[in-house]
Amino acid sequence: MSIVPFDQREGVIWMNGEFVPWKDAKVHVLTHGLHYGSGVFEGERAYGGEIFKLTEHTQRLFDSAEMLDMKIPFTVAEIDAACRETLKRQGFADAYVRPIVWRGSEMMGVAAQNTKINVAIAIWQWPSYFDPTQLEKGIRLDIAEFRRPDPMTAPSKAKAVGLYMICTISKHKAERKGYADAMMLDWRGQVAECTGANIFFVKNGEIHTPTPDCFLDGITRRTVIGLAQKRQLKVIERAIMPEELAGFEQCFIVGTAAEVTPVGEIGPYKFSVGDLTRTLRVDYLNEVQPKKKAA
Numbered sequence: 423m424s425i426v427p428f429d430q431r432e433g434v435i436w437m438n439g440e441f442v443p444w445k446d447a448k449v450h451v452l453t454h455g456l457h458y459g460s461g462v463f464e465g466e467r468a469y470g471g472e473i474f475k476l477t478e479h480t481q482r483l484f485d486s487a488e489m490l491d492m493k494i495p496f497t498v499a500e501i502d503a504a505c506r507e508t509l510k511r512q513g514f515a516d517a518y519v520r521p522i523v524w525r526g527s528e529m530m531g532v533a534a535q536n537t538k539i540n541v542a543i544a545i546w547q548w549p550s551y552f553d554p555t556q557l558e559k560g561i562r563l564d565i566a567e568f569r570r571p572d573p574m575t576a577p578s579k580a581k582a583v584g585l586y587m588i589c590t591i592s593k594h595k596a597e598r599k600g601y602a603d604a605m606m607l608d609w610r611g612q613v614a615e616c617t618g619a620n621i622f623f624v625k626n627g628e629i630h631t632p633t634p635d636c637f638l639d640g641i642t643r644r645t646v647i648g649l650a651q652k653r654q655l656k657v658i659e660r661a662i663m664p665e666e667l668a669g670f671e672q673c674f675i676v677g678t679a680a681e682v683t684p685v686g687e688i689g690p691y692k693f694s695v696g697d698l699t700r701t702l703r704v705d706y707l708n709e710v711q712p713k714k715k716a717a
């Protein structure tokens with residue numbers, strides 16, 4: 423399958439307050455964000471023409487920017503409106519939404535207090551993050567060598583571009599070994615998350631998930647916890663050690679792109695795709711659909 427490169431597509435991209443033709447949404451090679459990782463971003467999905475939990479995502483974008491000492495020169499409401507308008511102009515009902523914020527080219531030292539803070543929003547169609555044929559059996563995960571950093575070492579709660587360096591290395595290694603993705607431990611050796619999703623386990627009808635104290639507390643993660651609790655399922659947030667994986671029956675990962683994806687294997691550990699995982703996947707796919715407005 424030939425894929426059109428992302429800088430060669432059609433449509434418009436919202437950039438610093440205006441719409442520019444997709445192919446013209448460029449940055450210079452001397453851009454602070456490219457050299458020093460001074461960037462933060464979001465990943466959102468639109469379903470049926472509406473962006474799911476848009477304001478929560480936009481607020482997280484602003485929080486991430488603040489953690490990297492960047493002040494976005496727009497309001498949350500303005501970025502929400504820009505996302506909606508970009509979706510409308512792209513003409514998609516179901517799509518992936520990528521807002522990104524980065525320091526510009528005005529200064530090139532590590533300290534760059536007076537660089538412009540740029541914002542762009544690009545929207546494209548990104549149907550399934552993992553191979554849909556693997557969903558029945560569950561995807562296979564490697565266990566990554568690199569770990570999620572100590573919050574004293576990096577702004578681990580920010581959706582910062584620099585933190586994705588670890589994710590890309592880990593996912594590349596996993597794919598080369600034939601896995602779909604990698605599960606990362608944290609700096610203490612506890613189970614943390616995947617390269618683009620949070621992780622859940624099931625044992626005796628109860629759900630266990632790592633406490634998000636040094637990785638992204640995903641919006642999908644919180645949504646799925648709410649859906650499980652609505653079904654009176656017990657959700658236990660706690661430290662999970664990798665040795666415990668042998669005792670879990672089911673496993674699934676959740677994220678905006680991954681939605682709810684069943685996991686069949688993590689390294690030497692095997693899981694079945696059970697009813698609880700299937701039910702939460704369906705509940706999530708219902709939850710993201712736009713709510714019918716009351717008459």
Ligand SMILES: Cc1ncc(COP(=O)(O)O)c(C=O)c1O
Pocket residue numbers: 465589615616617618619620638639640641642643676677678679
């Ligand atoms: C590293 C990482 N963890 C977790 C998540 C899940 O976050 P969310 O559900 O907010 O998309 C993502 C996806 O953005 C991610 O990239």
